[in-house]
Ligand SMILES: Cc1cc2nc3c(=O)[nH]c(=O)nc-3n(C[C@H](O)[C@H](O)[C@H](O)COP(=O)(O)OP(=O)(O)OC[C@H]3O[C@@H](n4cnc5c(N)ncnc54)[C@H](O)[C@@H]3O)c2cc1C
């Protein structure tokens with residue numbers, strides 16, 4: 442039973458066409474088929490948040506979507522945040538994470554970033570409780586979250 | 602590959618989806634938001650041979666405020682319900698409960714129908730729909746039928762739906778005048794499944810007495826629990842703090858038989874049920890009083 446389904450997806454502005462087995466998860470498609478290994482995989486049941494990507498602008502768990510379901514949709518992964526061109530310039534949120542010690546090992550970071558991009562679009566000046574609530578769908582085993590909260594504040598330009 | 606192999610179908614219409622389910626009998630499972638089914642498949646706790654993906658069935662995604670009440674299509678995303686003005690005005694209890702379901706990333710995919718069909722005893726929506734006396738419209742090879750919320754949830758992860766039946770929509774009836782609502786839950790962390798939760802609806806009579814109360818609790822048994830003893834204690838009564846406390850205690854002691862598990866002991870769940878019910882009743886009564894003015 443190896444049904445192959447042709448799909449076409451746009452990832453970080455680039456169109457990709459592939460034939461995939463229906464049971465291939467979107468997270469594994471991004472990592473193994475497209476080589477976009479910035480999307481991390483922690484738990485594969487929606488809890489850790491490491492695999493979060495944008496699907497048509499909304500943050501979703503890529504471990505809980507089949508690659509076939511992304512057919513015809515637009516995705517953004519952490520690789521799509523920094524300005525194109527391959528230089529050293531970071532997305533302002535990435536820069537804030539570096540500045541405020543929002544990461545240590547970095548395993549959780551891509552997921553946090555992909556949740557926070559739409560969050561900051563909707564809440565340009567979030568309060569601390571709003572920030573903490575926004576982070577609640579992600580696990581970080583290193584930072585104790587304080588640096589991440591500070592990074593969000595920094596990126597939002599809100600006073601500490 | 603994490604999930605076991607399956608044949609994948611992506612019908613564009615409800616008729617096609619139903620035909621596929623009928624053709625494959627119990628072998629096939631509908632795929633809605635996938636936020637409960639795919640984790641189970643990733644761990645191979647579920648191994649459906651056939652998946653019928655409902656995500657292209659556009660006719661199942663809608664929120665409409667109609668003459669009979671609020672109609673919500675089964676494939677409506679939880680996030681859309683959370684953001685809907687129609688929901689906020691026609692079913693404020695539902696609007697209040699939505700942000701407690703998981704995290705935004707899950708609600709962006711998860712659907713109303715999926716949550717109800719999944720029937721997790723710790724889920725918010727079954728308890729809310731039971732409190733609101735919602736009716737569920739389902740269709741299968743035998744045709745279409747309506748199932749009241751009180752008959753829909755039959756056990757842990759079990760519903761009255763047959764394997765080849767689809768839940769199509771939920772209808773929340775219009776609320777009577779002088780009615781107030783409140784939702785409360787406690788979870789270890791925002792977005793986690795609740796240790797205990799409660800939904801309350803209170804209607805006052807013209808003199809400010811309790812004309813009807815409907816209280817449901819969740820994460821305290823095999824499914825959403827209607828706290829009938831508590832509600833009966835409030836009937837015809839002045840909703841004083843003492844009366845509400847007594848009703849909340851009855852809910853915790855008489856209406857539920859909560860489990861002990863790794864998350865909380867039964868005794869702690871009873872304690873939470875009493876406190877949360879008291880708070881929810883107080884807020885519902887206050888809102889009912891405001892609505893009476
Ligand atoms: C990390 C995490 C935290 C969560 N926390 C919560 C929480 O706090 N509270 C909560 O309530 N939920 C929670 N959920 C579950 C979430 O709300 C799911 O979205 C929901 O339980 C299932 O909805 P779905 O649309 O994703 O359905 P799916 O996962 O696609 O389907 C679930 C089941 O219902 C069946 N089904 C789906 N649609 C229909 C239909 N129309 N007719 C018949 N059968 C159907 C499927 O075959 C399957 O068996 C959480 C999930 C995750 C991953």
Ligand code: FES
Nearest residue numbers: 483484485490504
């Ligand atoms: S890998 Fe997807 S949420 Fe953990």
Ligand code: FES
Nearest residue numbers: 545547581582583
């Ligand atoms: S930085 Fe290591 S898990 Fe978050």
